[in-house]
Amino acid sequence: MANKTTIRQKPTITTRTRTGDSNDARPRRTALSRDRIEVESLALIEEVGIDEFSTRKLGQRLGCEAMSIYHYFPSKAHIMDALADRLLAAMPTPDPGLSPAMRLRGFAQNWRTLAVERPRIFPWLSLHRRNSEIGTRMDDEIVACFYDAGLSPERASLGFRVLGYYVQGAALDEGSGYANGTSSLRPLPAAEVAAHFPRVATIARYSDQAHFDTMFELGFTALLREFGLE
Amino acid sequence: MANKTTIRQKPTITTRTRTGDSNDARPRRTALSRDRIEVESLALIEEVGIDEFSTRKLGQRLGCEAMSIYHYFPSKAHIMDALADRLLAAMPTPDPGLSPAMRLRGFAQNWRTLAVERPRIFPWLSLHRRNSEIGTRMDDEIVACFYDAGLSPERASLGFRVLGYYVQGAALDEGSGYANGTSSLRPLPAAEVAAHFPRVATIARYSDQAHFDTMFELGFTALLREFGLE
DNA sequence: TCCCGCATCTTACATTGTAAGCCACGACAC
DNA sequence: GTGTCGTGGCTTACAATGTAAGATGCGGGA
Known part of the structure; x- marks a missing residue:
């Protein structure tokens, strides 16, 4: 189910000229990290479902490009693995x-x-x-x-x-x-x-x-x- | 997991000039049908796994193009549905x-x-x-x-x-x-x-x-x- | 000032489901 | 025969996916 009558997205025009923006209101996105990626993955999955969970959508939610995630996890399967461990670890021991x-x-x-x-x-x-x-x-x-x-x-x-x-x-x-x-x-x-x-x-x-x-x-x-x- | 170190396929060069091939040895592939599609789908799934089960691979196994399948089923989900029913129907009633x-x-x-x-x-x-x-x-x-x-x-x-x-x-x-x-x-x-x-x-x-x-x-x-x- | 490494982005490609339309062939009407 | 048409298949195209390969910017040490 790859096609879904979507509207072509504007190509983002990455505002790399962030420096010129003298106002240092620090709109600086939170830095990436394994932890943040895991947390947002879990949230995204519950939002859109596991089939619609993609690295690109995750990147969008994290405020980065899909490929940036690969600096922290070698593959999507590794993310899933981490999610499994995280969910198990969060379960209280009787x-x-x-x-x-x-x-x-x-x-x-x-x-x-x-x-x-x-x-x-x-x-x-x-x-x-x-x-x-x-x-x-x-x-x-x-x-x-x-x-x-x-x-x-x-x-x-x-x-x-x-x-x-x-x-x-x-x-x-x-x-x-x-x-x-x-x-x-x-x-x-x-x-x-x-x-x-x-x-x-x-x-x-x-x-x-x-x-x-x-x-x-x-x-x-x-x-x-x-x-x-x- | 879309990428899999595959070799580019030759573009098939569809031998539409089948008519010229006077020898009518009838290498004519078995005609498509809902039934055949279902049977081959089940076989293919057990062979390659459900994640690797795609309409193109199915077409290859059936000896037709992927899109030809859509003449018999409006979508892959409909095929899956038919498979579910077929498996249930095949179960003997006690x-x-x-x-x-x-x-x-x-x-x-x-x-x-x-x-x-x-x-x-x-x-x-x-x-x-x-x-x-x-x-x-x-x-x-x-x-x-x-x-x-x-x-x-x-x-x-x-x-x-x-x-x-x-x-x-x-x-x-x-x-x-x-x-x-x-x-x-x-x-x-x-x-x-x-x-x-x-x-x-x-x-x-x-x-x-x-x-x-x-x-x-x-x-x-x-x-x-x-x-x-x- | 130069350089280097880390974090992130860009580009590209194979693969997927499938929309839209094309085309061949056999059946029928005349 | 010669249209005409429907049926069954094919081609092309596109959006979406995971991810390989490499470019690029930034901050910090020499």
């Missing part, structure tokens, strides 16, 4: 004093919250391997909950995955409403759904935050019980 | 004679199988809203299992979602190994993981099909039980 089950609940809660607060980047993040140092550390803290609860390495590994499946699915759903990502170009009109698939139509009635919370708890505790935690 | 729980197991199995058989398109599909007619029908058949088991509309809706969360997460994981999608550009080397995060390293030991199956069953039956099926 209080180590809590029970394993409660800590797991905390991790799950964090993940679900992230899905809701950053719905445009979250689907990407959740499909991105968490195998950077910081992501691995987070996984380690999660498995640790199962070990702390006295599970064998095998049971702990299974628990990590099984609970993870559930949390992942829940967060993806909650983050973008009933379903995620692109939609069918010719979706069945709601009226048709109501008429022909009343059961499907009914599901939508339970899509508020309250239901998401109790629904999540329902499955989560069932799985915790399965592993003897709680 | 025998209606089976118990609701077993039918649900069948749907889940289908989904997981698809994830493994078409790993390159599956993550996209699973984030694509299933709100075309055919997708809605499938959802309806799934909720129907809960109704058939005697659940109230509310409980059925919750069950649909809760079980769905789990299946979705499981399929995404199984389809691409321990995690999905792009990977960190500087992943922690396995040796580092083994040294500093032995618990995480252990998880990988349970990533074969046998473990996936028992692991999946474990959580799935726990959730079924929670809803009183089985």
Whole structure:
């Protein structure tokens, strides 16, 4: 989707003669930095969506040319990587004093919250391997909950995955409403759904935050019980 | 990632003078059709990945120019839509004679199988809203299992979602190994993981099909039980 | 004053989706 | 036969993308 009926932009006429502007009101743009680039990237992504997130638009928002960004990151993929790490790093670690089950609940809660607060980047993040140092550390803290609860390495590994499946699915759903990502170009009109698939139509009635919370708890505790935690 | 150290292609010199070629050995390429375009699209995506899937590469594979495809589909998004419907339509419907729980197991199995058989398109599909007619029908058949088991509309809706969360997460994981999608550009080397995060390293030991199956069953039956099926 | 290096910009190119229009060929009317 | 036309494909063109390669300006040390 490269074309979008856009208006040709004026070629910017870079006012390099900044020096001649004796008034030193310092309209000097904030200097670039990895940090600023990351912050603005996250903001831009939530604004325009991850598909429309481009280095040129980012440059515009930063007040620089697209290529200037490459002085701080060798590629767009490196930026994305940094964003993933930044989001993971920003997640609070559940209080180590809590029970394993409660800590797991905390991790799950964090993940679900992230899905809701950053719905445009979250689907990407959740499909991105968490195998950077910081992501691995987070996984380690999660498995640790199962070990702390006295599970064998095998049971702990299974628990990590099984609970993870559930949390992942829940967060993806909650983050973008009933379903995620692109939609069918010719979706069945709601009226048709109501008429022909009343059961499907009914599901939508339970899509508020309250239901998401109790629904999540329902499955989560069932799985915790399965592993003897709680 | 548009640039890829490619070699400039020869400009094809379209041999329009096909008529002069008296030998009518009919090297005439198979005619285009929606069906053929869909089939080749699916094949191409599994070959090169969904990001590298372009109308030009598709044209090459079909033996036509990219724009010829637009005679059959108004846009690439429409192709993707058709692929989603085709994949859903190809999924076998579990025998209606089976118990609701077993039918649900069948749907889940289908989904997981698809994830493994078409790993390159599956993550996209699973984030694509299933709100075309055919997708809605499938959802309806799934909720129907809960109704058939005697659940109230509310409980059925919750069950649909809760079980769905789990299946979705499981399929995404199984389809691409321990995690999905792009990977960190500087992943922690396995040796580092083994040294500093032995618990995480252990998880990988349970990533074969046998473990996936028992692991999946474990959580799935726990959730079924929670809803009183089985 | 000269020079150097860092940060930023310019230019350029391959690749993408796709709008707009062209053109060949077979089917039909006469 | 000779129009005429629609169908199915092709050509060209353009905006947008990531990014390689190199130019350019500025500030600071010699």
